[in-house]
Amino acid sequence: xxxxxxxxxxxxxxxxxxxxxxxxxxxxxxxxxxxxxxxxxxxxxxxxxxxxxxxxxxxxxxxxxxxxxxxxxxxxxxxxxx
Amino acid sequence: xxxxxxxxxxxxxxxxxxxxxxxxxxxxxxxxxxxxxxxxxxxxxxxxxxxxxxxxxxxxxxxxxxxxxxxxxxxxxxxxxxxxxxxxxxxxxxxxxxxxxxxxxxxxxxxxxxxxxxxxxxxxxxxxxxxxxxxxxxxxxxxxxxxxxxxxxxxxxxxxxxxxxxxxxxxxxxxxxxxx
Numbered sequence: 001x002x003x004x005x006x007x008x009x010x011x012x013x014x015x016x017x018x019x020x021x022x023x024x025x026x027x028x029x030x031x032x033x034x035x036x037x038x039x040x041x042x043x044x045x046x047x048x049x050x051x052x053x054x055x056x057x058x059x060x061x062x063x064x065x066x067x068x069x070x071x072x073x074x075x076x077x078x079x080x081x082x
Numbered sequence: 083x084x085x086x087x088x089x090x091x092x093x094x095x096x097x098x099x100x101x102x103x104x105x106x107x108x109x110x111x112x113x114x115x116x117x118x119x120x121x122x123x124x125x126x127x128x129x130x131x132x133x134x135x136x137x138x139x140x141x142x143x144x145x146x147x148x149x150x151x152x153x154x155x156x157x158x159x160x161x162x163x164x165x166x167x168x169x170x171x172x173x174x175x176x177x178x179x180x181x182x183x184x185x186x187x188x189x190x191x192x193x194x195x196x197x198x199x200x201x202x203x204x205x206x207x208x209x210x211x212x213x214x215x216x217x218x219x220x221x222x223x224x225x226x227x228x229x230x231x232x233x234x235x236x237x238x239x240x241x242x243x244x245x246x247x248x249x250x251x252x253x254x255x256x257x258x259x260x261x262x
Binding site: 012013015016019020023026027030031034035050053054057058061 | 096099100103104107112113115116117119120122123
């Protein structure tokens, strides 16, 4: 993976983290106001869930490059993929 | 009868609002992959300034507030601004390596003259100001107005009481017909 590609992936991770944190926060606020009498824990849960989703996406993106190369290497060695 | 229906109606309204919020979040790609999130971010960046301008025109604030400046701080450009300085200085160092190892010197020369990617100078990330401004400006009313338009929003708000009473009377009539 080149440095430019890695930089773009980190770029996307950062933006995705902010988006999911904001979305989780927003949904947490909505649920807290509507169902849970303005308690704090739905907001924390929503924010944490959003951050967790962003972390999982980032992890998947960063690992996907090596997974793709590993699949290609296995196919090359075994010649059983086509 | 009304005492039984009112809490149910209240719960149904809350569930509808919450369900709608979750649906909008999922449908717009905010809870999907990082590519979908980036697309949603780009759509919001493209849609928010015209929506703000339209609202400002509607409320007559155009003359009072100056035009919103486009803040495009690019940390990438600032980070990589020193590469020209590096390219000037490095030729002084390369001749010291030539005597030791010509192959290594060639690699270093390629490295220093940007034929290969520099390891620390090519990091790219979104401008921080864009992310901060997105977080501040991303409110539900702005998104709704950018999608549906100012005029539609204001006319809908003004027609809402009459529409609500019409729907309520239709609902009561339907309930009466069911009871008969």
